[in-house]
Amino acid sequence: EDGNNERGMGGMGGMMNHGNIPLLAASEGINELSIPPVLERQQGQDFDYEVTAQQGSTEFFKGISTDTYGYNGDLLGPTLKLEKGESVDVKITNDLDEPTTFHWHGLEVPGEIDGGPHGEIQPGDSQIITLEVDQPAATLWYHPHVHGSTAEQVFEGLSGMLLIGEESGSDSELPDEYGVDDIPLIFQDRLFDENKQLNYDRLMNQDGTLGDISIVNGTINPKLTVTKSVMRFRLLNGANARNYTFQLSNGANFTQIASDGGLLDEPVETDTLTLAASERAEILIDFSTMTEEESLAIINDEGTALLPFDLALEDSPADTAKMWTSDEPFLTEQETAMPVSKEIELFGMADMVTINGKKFDMERIDFRQEQGVTEVWEVYNRPDMMGGMIHPFHIHGTQFKIISRDGEEVEPNEQGLKDSVLVEPDERVKLLVTFPEKGVFVFHCHILEHEDNGMMGQIEVY
Numbered sequence: 001e002d003g004n005n006e007r008g009m010g011g012m013g014g015m016m017n018h019g020n021i022p023l024l025a026a027s028e029g030i031n032e033l034s035i036p037p038v039l040e041r042q043q044g045q046d047f048d049y050e051v052t053a054q055q056g057s058t059e060f061f062k063g064i065s066t067d068t069y070g071y072n073g074d075l076l077g078p079t080l081k082l083e084k085g086e087s088v089d090v091k092i093t094n095d096l097d098e099p100t101t102f103h104w105h106g107l108e109v110p111g112e113i114d115g116g117p118h119g120e121i122q123p124g125d126s127q128i129i130t131l132e133v134d135q136p137a138a139t140l141w142y143h144p145h146v147h148g149s150t151a152e153q154v155f156e157g158l159s160g161m162l163l164i165g166e167e168s169g170s171d172s173e174l175p176d177e178y179g180v181d182d183i184p185l186i187f188q189d190r191l192f193d194e195n196k197q198l199n200y201d202r203l204m205n206q207d208g209t210l211g212d213i214s215i216v217n218g219t220i221n222p223k224l225t226v227t228k229s230v231m232r233f234r235l236l237n238g239a240n241a242r243n244y245t246f247q248l249s250n251g252a253n254f255t256q257i258a259s260d261g262g263l264l265d266e267p268v269e270t271d272t273l274t275l276a277a278s279e280r281a282e283i284l285i286d287f288s289t290m291t292e293e294e295s296l297a298i299i300n301d302e303g304t305a306l307l308p309f310d311l312a313l314e315d316s317p318a319d320t321a322k323m324w325t326s327d328e329p330f331l332t333e334q335e336t337a338m339p340v341s342k343e344i345e346l347f348g349m350a351d352m353v354t355i356n357g358k359k360f361d362m363e364r365i366d367f368r369q370e371q372g373v374t375e376v377w378e379v380y381n382r383p384d385m386m387g388g389m390i391h392p393f394h395i396h397g398t399q400f401k402i403i404s405r406d407g408e409e410v411e412p413n414e415q416g417l418k419d420s421v422l423v424e425p426d427e428r429v430k431l432l433v434t435f436p437e438k439g440v441f442v443f444h445c446h447i448l449e450h451e452d453n454g455m456m457g458q459i460e461v462y
C-alpha cells in the first residue's frame with residue numbers, strides 16, 4: 001500500500017511553519033552515532049530500576065564542554081526496556097537544582113505516577129513508583145513535565161527512550177537486537193551560543209525553540225555503520241518544536257511498521273515520513289539492494305543529511321522480516337459512527353495559545369471521562385488571520401485511534417495506536433479515546449513552549 005504521508009506540506013517553508021530554520025550539517029568532523037545504553041536492572045535493592053535527573057557536561061564539539069542535563073549521565077537517558085505484563089519499581093531521583101518530573105510519554109499508567117505537572121519532585125528528593133505495563137509492544141519515551149520549564153529541561157538534554165518489547169512467545173520476526181539491527185534514533189535540533197553553550201531563551205522562542213544544529217541521540221554529525229541487511233529504526237521526534245520529514249537520500253522506499261503506540265494495522269511502504277514533535281515511528285530499511293559506493297543517509301526534506309550510513313553488511317540478503325496484515329478492521333463501523341462527546345479547540349500563537357479559549361490551570365479540571373469508556377474527541381485547530389500553525393496534540397494516559405481527518409479516513413501509516421497527532425490549521429481531527437487507568441491527566445500541544453505557555457488542559461478519569 002502506498003502511504004505517502006507528507007503531512008504538513010501546506011505550510012512547509014511558509015512563514016507559519018516553524019520548521020523553517022534550515023538545519024546545518026555542522027563542520028566538526030564525523031562521529032559514530034551514540035546508542036543510549038539499556039538501563040540495567042538493579043540487584044539486591046528494593047527497586048528494579050533507578051532513573052536520576054542530573055547535571056552534566058557534554059563534548060558536542062571537540063575539546064569544548066557544554067553544560068547539559070541527563071538521566072543517569074550527562075545527556076539524554078538510558079533506554080528503559082519493559083515488557084507487557086511486567087510490573088517494575090522505579091526509583092526516580094531529582095539531582096538537579098530545580099524541580100522536575102518524570103513523565104512516561106505514551107505509557108498507560110495511573111495519573112498519580114504519570115509524571116505530569118502535578119508530579120513535581122523537589123531537588124534532592126526521590127520516590128519509588130511502580131510501572132505496570134499492560135499495552136502492546138511500542139516505542140515510547142520519557143521526559144520532564146514541570147509546568148513552565150518543560151521546554152528548557154528537555155532542551156538541556158532530558159529525554160530517554162522507553163521500549164515495550166514483544167511479549168515472550170510472540171512470533172514476530174522483526175529485527176530486535178538492540179544497538180545492532182534495532183536502533184533508537186532521537187532526532188533533535190539545538191542552538192549553541194558563541195561559547196558553544198546551549199542557548200535557551202524561551203521569551204525569544206515563544207512558538208518553539210528551533211536549532212540550526214541537528215543532533216541524533218545527542219551526537220553531532222553522526223554516522224552509523226550498518227551491518228545487517230534489514231535494519232529496524234525507532235524514530236522519535238524529540239525536538240521542542242520542529243517537524244521532521246524524513247527520506248532516504250537515494251529516494252528509496254522504506255517500510256513503516258509502527259506508529260506511536262505499536263505496530264500498524266499493516267506495514268506501509270513509503271519514501272517520505274513526517275513526524276511532529278513527540279511522534280514516533282518504527283521503520284525497516286532494506287539495505288541489501290543498496291551499494292556500498294552509494295552515499296546513503298536519512299535526510300530531511302531540505303536535503304540535510306541527518307544520519308549518514310556506512311554499509312558494512314555482514315549477512316547475506318535476508319528476507320525482509322515477515323510481514324503481517326490484520327484481519328480486524330482498524331475501526332469498526334460502530335466506532336466510526338460514534339458521536340463526538342468532547343470538543344477541543346486549539347488556537348493562537350506565541351504566549352497567546354489556548355485550548356477552548358483557556359490557558360492551563362492546575363486547579364481546574366476541564367473534562368471528565370469514565371475509566372475504560374470510549375469517547376470521541378474532536379480536535380479543531382482554529383486558524384487566525386495569519387493562517388495559524390501546526391499543533392501536535394498529545395493526550396496523557398491513553399493510546400488513541402484517529403477516526404478521521406476532516407471527515408476522511410486517515411492514511412495507512414496512521415492506522416495504528418497514537419498518543420500524539422499533528423493537527424494542521426483549520427483541520428478537524430476525530431479521535432477514539434479510552435483511558436484504561438484513573439487519575440488526572442493533561443492533554444496539550446507538544447510544541448514544548450506552547451505547553452509551557454499554557455496550551456494544556458486536564459481531564460479527570462474516574
Ligand code: C2O
Pocket residue numbers: 103105143145278394396442444446
Ligand atoms: Cu511528551 Cu505531556 O508529554
Ligand code: CU
Pocket residue numbers: 103104105106394395396
Ligand atoms: Cu505525554
Ligand code: CU
Pocket residue numbers: 353390391392445446447450455
Ligand atoms: Cu502548539
